Amino acid sequence: MATDTKPPSTSSPNSYLQQGAAAVDDVTRALPHAVGPEKSLLSSMLQDPQEYIGVAIEEKLTKDHFYLPSHSTLFAFLVELFEAGQEVExxxxxQRLIDRGLLDRVGGPATLTDLYTYAPSPGHFRSHLQHVKDKFVLRSIIQNANAAIAQAYDAPDEVAGLLDSVEQNVLAIREGSESNRAPSIKQSVNEVLEQFQALLAGEKGAQGIGTGFSELDRMSSGLKPGEMFVVAARPSMGKTSFMMNIVEHICMDLQKPSMVFSCEMSSFQIVQRLIFARAKFALSQLSRGYTPAKGDLQRIQRAALEIAGSKLFIDDTAGISINELRAKARRKKREENIQFIAIDYLQLMKSRTKQAEGSREREIAEISSGIKALAKELSLPILILAQLNRGPESRSGKSLGVPRMSDLRESGSIEQDADMVGLLYRTAYYAEDAEDKEAKAGEAELVLAKNRNGETGHIPLTFIAELMRFETGAPAKDPE
Known part of the structure; x- marks a missing residue:
């Protein structure tokens, strides 16, 4: 039985009938297409394959851009022959189409002869290619809009999830279809060999983004696009300071646009930390009556100007959902071409899907997998902080306070999704007495417990508490 689709009382019957007529008209209309330009492209490729098939590949034209199935099949076959180095005549x-059982699918010999003799003007190839692409974009918009309408009418329980999906699909149209973004095995092999040659030549650009910590960069070869780096620690270990030291290096020293999502600290607090850490001025000195010297003021002003002129974007939305974070990150990637994202911290984020209700472990798993997927989608590294459980405190002897990957709170999926996991701790925090605490002051360590593409191990660090800053290497000790 048909569902009653009575319009709201505010709509007139005539208005409703007009809407219905428009809907019927939409159903019967053909999708946007440009058969003439499609024939022109294929004809040019048949007549001069070396020139025009190569141009089509460079312009990321795919078989999906063609409206007619016969044109789509023929184009895919021409590209296959071209990439295999076989003659297109x-x-x-x-004969090759007959051997593969594809001749009827491309329209038979008569269609091929018609295409071959179509004789378009060579100077119009790129404009015709753009026509074909434009029509494909229009078809994609219509198809995605129809799918979104159908899902909206089905009244999904997860409106935020639907909105995120619609936005992702629209952005995929802007950036090129999903098939355009999937590289062939040949492309992947070429990229690997190019990077290998660049590494042999000692080119720094061949590695990932540097963190500013030399030993970490050596072990990881930098933070690479698509990777998720989890830095986990117990409270008060300085994980936010460590994260902001990396953000400072990437954004200020390397001049790469970066975005910070802070669920715990305000934008004011983050900028305050950045300015005084970069100026190497301990703000706590003011409470003890210290008057800044001229050099101090100059360093503070210089740091403030550098940060003000940088492309650092901070979002301090408390309890941000994974869907909201993804939407904001995509927008900044599109508008500002951000190259790095840092998130503080995972357990303060939310996932508002129905599946995550009532299960904190499931919620954390969805957030973790969502962040990893975002890193791959935007092709940039994401550093995310996470809390450890009380495991380090429960250990004894030399193991007291030393974290393990199993200490990650609430979900093993964090360990599974992460490309690298760094466990941060400071030995002075677990000192047994004042003398021991003084002897271990400044000692810190990052345990690189997981590294998909490199070695693992312990990285000694120095923590300068008054500057909220980490530095590479163990603290210098007095000669005594």
Whole structure:
């Protein structure tokens, strides 16, 4: 039985009938297409394959851009022959299509002859290619809009999830279809060999983004696009300071646009930390009556100007959801081409899906997998902080306070999704007495417990508490 689709009382019957007529008209209308330009492209490729098939590949034209299935099939076959280095000539082409059982699917010999003799002007190839692409974009918009309408009418329980999906699909149209973004195995092999050659030549650009910590960069070869780096610690270990030291290096020293999502600290607090850490001025000195010297003021002003002129974007939304974070990150990637994201911290984020209700472990798993997927989608590294459980405190002897990957709170999926896991701790925090605490002051360590593409191990660090700053290497000790 048909569902009653009575319009709201505010709509007139005539208005409703007009809407219904428009809907019927939409159903019967053909999707946007440009058959003439499609024929022009294929004709040019048949007549001069070396020139025009190569141009089509460079312009990321795919078989999905063609409206007619016969044109789509023929284009895919021409690209296959071109990439295999085989000659594209009408007689042998017909025979190859017969051998593969594809001749009827491209319209038969008559269609091929018609395409071959179509004789378009070579100077119009790129404009015709753009016509074909434009029509494909229009078809994609219509198809995605229809899918979104159908899902909206089905009244999904997760409106935020639907909104996120719609936005992702629209952005995929802007950036090129999903098929455009999937590289062939040949492309991947070439990229690997190019990077290998660049590494042999000692080019720094061949590695990932540097963190500013030399030993970490050596072990990881930098933070690479698509990777998720989890830095986990117990409270008061300085994980936010460590994260902001990396953000400072990437954004200020390397001049790469970066975004920070802070669920715990305000934008004011983050900028305050950045300015005084970069100026190497301990703000706590003011409470003890210290008057800044001229050099101090100059360093503070210089740091403030550098940060003000940088492309650092801070979002301090408390309890941000994974869907909201993804939407904001995509927008900043599109508008500002951000190259790095840092998140403080994972357990303060939310996932508002129905599946996550009532299960904190499931919620954390969805957030973790969502962040990893975002890193791959935007092709940039994401550093995310996480809390450890009380495991380090429960240990004894030399193991007291030393974290393990199993200490990650609430979900093993964090360990599974992460490309690198760094466990941060400071030995002075677990000192047994004042003398021991003084002897261990400044000692810190990052345990690189997981590294998909490199070695693991312990990285000694120095923590300068008054500056909220970490530095590479163990603290210098007095000669005594």
């Amino acid at each position: 009408l007689v042998s082409l017909v």
